[in-house]
Amino acid sequence: MPETTRALTEHEVAELLGLSVATLRAWRHRGKGPRFLRLGRSVRYLPSDVADFVRASAVDTTSVSSSDGESEIEELPL
Template sequence: MAPTFAPRLTETQAAEFLNLSKKTLQAWRQSGEGPPYLKLGRAVRYEADAIRDWVKERERHSTSDRGRAA
């Protein structure tokens, strides 16, 4: 049985999914702040599940919530 992979998004698709600009994602990749990504040759891809997990980790219920912010 062949392995199955989660859907991979292009940089444009990931930016749209997160309602961000591509420039923001690019800056986050350089600083290590953004969601995990894959480099496949020169192409950058984001796994949809990894983006969802990354967003969920940043969920806050109050301004006084502590923890790692984006």
């Protein structure tokens, strides 16, 4: 029998991601953020969809490669 996964509330996802519930709501309104389910008036998130969103949001590096292939940190003007 397949294991069932409990869907998460917006409060649980906000806590997991370190965001406010208001941010998640704004993202939903703008079509951003993790994929979600609307069950009547309730909003739920599948853990796999939250994990996919986090993976898709990952940035590999913020350094710039030099001509010799070495990474250099890009200096920001102050």
